[in-house]
Amino acid sequence: MNAGVALLIIAIVLGIIVLAVLFTFVPVMLWVSALAAGVKVSIFTLVGMRLRRVTPSRVINPLIKAHKAGINVTTNQLESHYLAGGNVDRVVNALIAAHRANIELPFERCAAIDLAGRDVLDAVQMSVNPKVIETPFIAGVAMNGIEVKAKARITVRANIERLVGGAGEETVVARVGEGIVSTIGSSESHKKVLENPDLISQTVLSKGLDAGTAFEILSIDIADVDIGKNIGAELQTEQAEADKKIAQAKAEERRAMAVALEQEMKAKVQEMRAKVVESEATVPLALAEALREGNIGVMDYMNYQNISADTDMRGSIGKMSGDQKPNDKD
Structure with a gap:
């Protein structure tokens, strides 16, 4: 059991x-x-x-x-x-x-x-339920050189047909930003953008920016517009500063060339003086050689010395006359 x-x-x-x-x-x-x-x-x-x-x-x-x-x-x-x-x-x-x-x-x-x-x-x-994508401030420069910043709100709806292989939200934001920059850049003045900000949204919306994306853009609204820097004035200032530096560089180059030319001329003058001194040093030797060979006589040598002394005396008198100041009474 x-x-x-x-x-x-x-x-x-x-x-x-x-x-x-x-x-x-x-x-x-x-x-x-x-x-x-x-x-x-x-x-x-x-x-x-x-x-x-x-x-x-x-x-x-x-x-x-x-x-x-x-x-x-x-x-x-x-x-x-x-x-x-x-x-x-x-x-x-x-x-x-x-x-x-x-x-x-x-x-x-x-x-x-x-x-x-x-x-x-x-x-x-x-x-x-469409989604609203808000872009950051996108800056563009009008033709008058004034920077304009715009913020947009993009209302999109998902496109089921293009979800596979279609671009995402980043592409939509990038294309809208490119359209805003292009529209601001084609405006003659920043005042026109401020007066009619709807012109940006209308122009951008007409470009068909949702092609190839997974979304369909329903509307683009400009949420805020602001004025930035005067880019045109800054560019002109930078250009003027660059031109100034180029001119200074060219002037410095010319000055250096002038200094180099002056030094070259001084070197040539010194070389010529050296040749003159060298030539003068050969004169006594030539005279001595002429005396030994009988080409000149003693009287000829004495006449040469008298002429040389007379020339030196005349040069000294000329210098003394040039250094004297003119008399007021005369």
């Missing part, structure tokens, strides 16, 4: 363990919830998800939600999107939001948008 009770207890324990393992591996409660919601899912399908390392609740719960909302999706579609790394719950929520807003959004496109890294639910909500 005691052995039979022991075997019974062991059998009960083993049964409990088997049931625990079975209920852990097979999501029976999830299967029951799906049946209660009217979603026909085979228990073997759930077991297959376990074998494919798919969390059944990540697929079945969104499937129940879609079924209750009237969205026609299959288990295979949701499971394949899960295996591709997508967010099944967000895709189903986006499909429900699009269905409620009467926006045509097939499952394949919705899954592609999600796999592209974009928030498809946020895109659907933005299609219903």
Whole structure:
């Protein structure tokens, strides 16, 4: 009797363990919830998800939600999107939001948008409720050289058709900024921009800046306009300063060339003086050579000395006459 009770207890324990393992591996409660919601899912399908390392609740719960909302999706579609790394719950929520807003959004496109890294639910909500993007102050320079700063508010709506491969908000802001700078730059005066800031928004909006983006620009409103620096005057001042430095450099170059030429002339004069001194030094030697050879006599040499002395005396008298000041009485 005691052995039979022991075997019974062991059998009960083993049964409990088997049931625990079975209920852990097979999501029976999830299967029951799906049946209660009217979603026909085979228990073997759930077991297959376990074998494919798919969390059944990540697929079945969104499937129940879609079924209750009237969205026609299959288990295979949701499971394949899960295996591709997508967010099944967000895709189903986006499909429900699009269905409620009467926006045509097939499952394949919705899954592609999600796999592209974009928030498809946020895109659907933005299609219903447009988003306002505020740009920072964008500076442009009018033709009269005055800087004008403008801040714009861009109202955009998501374009479901271009969400895959379309440019984002940064591109829209950059294009609008480029349009603002171009419009301000084409204005003759900053006063015209201040008088009619709507001219900026009208000009920018007419350029079709939303082409190739994931958004559709509904309106561009100029929120604030401010006056900046006088860029034209600053550029003229900088140009004048640059011209001044160039002129100073050229003057310094001419001065250096003049100094170099003066030094060169002094060097030539000194060279000529040296040659004269050298030539004068050869005169006594030539006279001595002439005396030895008999080409000149002693009297000729004496006459040469007298003439040289007379020339020196006349030069001294001329210098003394030039140094004397004229007499007032004369």
